[in-house]
Amino acid sequence: xxxxxxxxxxxxxxxxxxxxxxxxxxxxxxxxxxxxxxxxxxxxxxxxxxxxxxxxxxxxxxxxxxxxxxxxxxxxxxxxxxxxxxxxxxxxxxxxxxxxxxxxxxxxxxxxxxxxxxxxxxxxxxxxxxxxxxxxxxxxxxxxxxxxxxxxxxxxxxxxxxxxxxxxxxxxxxxxxxxxxxxxxxxxxxxxxxxxxxxxxxxxxxxxxxxxxxxxxxxxxxxxxxxxxxxxxxxxxxxxxxxxxxxxxxxxxxxxxxxxxxxxxxxxxxxxxxxxxxxxxxxxxxxxxxxxxxxxxxxxxxxxxxxxxxxxxxxxxxxxxxxxxxxxxxxxxxxxxxxxxxxxxxxxxxxxxxxxxxxxxxxxxxxxxxxxxxxxxxxxxxxxxxxxxxxxxxxxxxxxxxxxxxxx
Numbered sequence: 001x002x003x004x005x006x007x008x009x010x011x012x013x014x015x016x017x018x019x020x021x022x023x024x025x026x027x028x029x030x031x032x033x034x035x036x037x038x039x040x041x042x043x044x045x046x047x048x049x050x051x052x053x054x055x056x057x058x059x060x061x062x063x064x065x066x067x068x069x070x071x072x073x074x075x076x077x078x079x080x081x082x083x084x085x086x087x088x089x090x091x092x093x094x095x096x097x098x099x100x101x102x103x104x105x106x107x108x109x110x111x112x113x114x115x116x117x118x119x120x121x122x123x124x125x126x127x128x129x130x131x132x133x134x135x136x137x138x139x140x141x142x143x144x145x146x147x148x149x150x151x152x153x154x155x156x157x158x159x160x161x162x163x164x165x166x167x168x169x170x171x172x173x174x175x176x177x178x179x180x181x182x183x184x185x186x187x188x189x190x191x192x193x194x195x196x197x198x199x200x201x202x203x204x205x206x207x208x209x210x211x212x213x214x215x216x217x218x219x220x221x222x223x224x225x226x227x228x229x230x231x232x233x234x235x236x237x238x239x240x241x242x243x244x245x246x247x248x249x250x251x252x253x254x255x256x257x258x259x260x261x262x263x264x265x266x267x268x269x270x271x272x273x274x275x276x277x278x279x280x281x282x283x284x285x286x287x288x289x290x291x292x293x294x295x296x297x298x299x300x301x302x303x304x305x306x307x308x309x310x311x312x313x314x315x316x317x318x319x320x321x322x323x324x325x326x327x328x329x330x331x332x333x334x335x336x337x338x339x340x341x342x343x344x345x346x347x348x349x350x351x352x353x354x355x356x357x358x359x360x361x362x363x364x365x366x367x368x369x370x371x372x373x374x375x376x377x378x379x380x381x382x383x384x385x386x387x388x389x390x391x392x393x394x395x396x397x398x399x400x401x402x403x404x405x406x407x408x
Contacts, residue, residue: 235333240293
């Protein structure tokens with residue numbers, strides 16, 4: 001009769017070059033711990049080590065998004081359950097001390113107690129590609145900003161012969177002019193060195209702008225194939241859409257409902273009452289970059305979305321401040337985006353608007369005057385560049401009335 005193998009739980013404390021692994025029983029009793037190299041050979045030895053003590057029910061890994069990323073992929077390929085373990089509580093560390101074995105055992109105990117654990121991102125699909133591209137794009141944008149700020153700073157103190165050439169020029173024209181310039185002079189000449197440095201910075205700015213444009217094209221290509229309907233929501237562009245997809249990850253099934261998505265994006269309301277004051281505020285946890293993306297959506301909708309404008313007017317009439325109104329809007333936007341990510345709904349078709357208008361012989365200016373809109377706004381709606389369902393429906397109804405009118 002073969003002896004039944006015990007069930008064990010594994011905890012891993014990850015580092016750049018080594019990982020410390022601890023194994024405990026299903027009742028929390030320590031069995032063994034050992035350090036392994038963070039290499040392919042080390043991962044193989046680690047698998048042999050943890051499976052030699054019994055049937056592995058779960059593996060708790062610290063830092064599945066950084067030092068433990070490759071380890072998590074290896075474990076998942078072996079069909080083991082991998083869980084992200086939060087860093088141990090600082091107060092607990094001060095009491096019990098800190099070492100790699102202690103942290104590894106703490107990770108295993110956290111899995112056993114189901115405390116401070118979550119499902120990690122798989123990091124093996126198109127969303128991971130978006131994350132990597134966004135990392136490069138963010139640094140390029142920062143470097144471009146630094147370059148143009150340095151150009152403007154140098155122009156402030158540059159000799160008048162240089163300043164006069166670029167005074168009053170917009171950024172794009174100034175950069176193009178600086179790139180075409182041909183400074184000449186002696187290396188000890190202040191004017192020559194200033195002009196040469198300005199040209200160098202302009203070339204750098206132009207190169208970074210091209211890099212950002214090519215990265216944006218790649219982001220758009222991935223987005224079109226992975227989640228094309230997400231950008232059809234009002235106020236959601238490529239920047240916002242890619243950030244929110246990165247927040248969700250390649251395995252969206254780890255988020256069970258829109259309340260969890262709200263907590264993940266820092267838009268879940270939490271009580272903030274005291275004494276006679278009864279109020280709520282938004283959670284300050286979650287992904288702050290995702291929260292920033294939702295904030296930009298709210299700002300955009302407050303400027304252009306009919307529903308949002310009506311809501312702001314209503315809440316203002318009720319005595320709510322702008323800040324409180326925006327908190328509520330963030331929660332509504334998070335709910336709408338969650339539904340669009342998990343159950344995409346195509347935007348209403350607008351291809352008929354331009355066709356019908358041209359058949360009637362109506363100009364954009366005439367339509368805009370009737371609808372109290374700017375002609376450019378109607379043009380953007382017709383071409384699908386901007387979305388405003390309220391204006392589009394009013395536009396369609398007005399065109400239908402013109403078709404029925406005998407005067408047209």
